[in-house]
Amino acid sequence: xxxxxxxxxxxxxxxxxxxxxxxxxxxxxxxxxxxxxxxxxxxxxxxxxxxxxxxxxxxxxxxxxxxxxxxxxxxxxxxxxxxxxxxxxxxxxxxxxxxxxxxxxxxxxxxxxxxxxxxxxxxxxxxxxxxxxx
Numbered sequence: 520x521x522x523x524x525x526x527x528x529x530x531x532x533x534x535x536x537x538x539x540x541x542x543x544x545x546x547x548x549x550x551x552x553x554x555x556x557x558x559x560x561x562x563x564x565x566x567x568x569x570x571x572x573x574x575x576x577x578x579x580x581x582x583x584x585x586x587x588x589x590x591x592x593x594x595x596x597x598x599x600x601x602x603x604x605x606x607x608x609x610x611x612x613x614x615x616x617x618x619x620x621x622x623x624x625x626x627x628x629x630x631x632x633x634x635x636x637x638x639x640x641x642x643x644x645x646x647x648x649x650x651x652x653x
Contacts, residue, residue, distance in 0.1 A: 543606025548630035
């Protein structure tokens, strides 16, 4: 019985994937993803530069005044603030039921694709984002 459990544990461990390597964003890369205007009172994410993941689904638009707008299909939309912390963008927003914390980093050395990291009711999550209007 011990050997069967050991074999099952070994097989299950082999299937786990390691964390993807993430990269810091330099100032040039950050500028590429930030709308070069203050956040309007009614943001238009169909026109503004937006980070999107359709499978989660989430949309995020960053603005030069340190604010961001988000739309979560199942939770609605909202606004928050962002800052660059040593090459990682930290996004924070207050919601009625919880506070939202998201970290944005590059998925590759050239920062052509970004990732967001956050925790939800399913635990820690990392999503690759599509770049819209960029």
